Amino acid sequence: MPNTPPSPRRRGTARTDALLQVTLELAAEVGYAGLSIEAIARRAEVGKHTIYRRWPSKAALLMDALHRVWTTDLDHRDTGDVHHDLREQFVRSAAALSEPPIGPVYRAVIAEAQSDPALRAALDERFLHTVEQRTLDRIALGQRTGELRADMDLTFATEILCGGLYYRHLLTTRPVDETAIDNLLDMFMRAYATDPPPPDRG
Secondary structure (H helix, E strand, C coil), rough: CCCCCCHHHHHHHHHHHHHHHHHHHHHHHHHHCCCCCHHHHHHHCCCCCHCCCCCCHHHHHHHHHHHHHHHHCCCCCCCCCCCHHHHHHHHHHHHHHCCCCCHHHHHHHHHHHHCCHHHHHHHHHHHHHHHHHHHHHHHHHHHHHHCCCCHHHHHHHHHHHHHHHHHHHCCCCCCCHHHHHHHHHHHHHHHECCCCCCCCCC
C-alpha cells in the first residue's frame, strides 16, 4: 500500500515550525539588533516575501517563535495536583531560560524592548500574556477543583508566580534553582491552598 503524502496543511505547519526554529537559533547567534527578515529568509531558504506575508516585522516573528516554544514545550500539565504541576513547569522553564536558544534570545529582547515601544508591546501581547494566562488557567483549575481557596482572586498571584522567577533570572546573579522554586511555591500555597503546607515544607 503506497504511503499517503502529508496534507498541504501539515506541510504548511511543518514549514512554519521550521521557520520559527530558525528564527530562534539565529536570534541566539546574532542578538535581536542583528536579526533581520532577510537573514532569517536566507537561513531558512525561503523568500523574504514568504515571511512578510505572515509577519509584518522581525519582532512579530520572534514573538511567535517564543510563543510556540511556550505553548508546546513549556506549557503547564495537569496531573490533578496544582503544586506538583506548577513546580514541574517552573523547573522546565528555568532550564530553558538558562541555555540557548531561549535564554540569550529572551535577555536580548528584554534589553531592546526598553527603548523600542513596538517590541515592548509585541513582547507583552505575544509572550508575557501567554506566560501569565497559561499559569492563571492552571491555578484557576486548581481553584475549581478545590485545591485552592475559592474566595481569592488569582490574577495578582499569577503575576507574582511568573514575575518572581523571571526577575531573578534577568536582573540578579542568584540562581533559579529548585530551592528558589520551592520557596516561591510554598509561599503561594500557604496563602492560597485550602489545605496549606506547614511552614517547614520543602
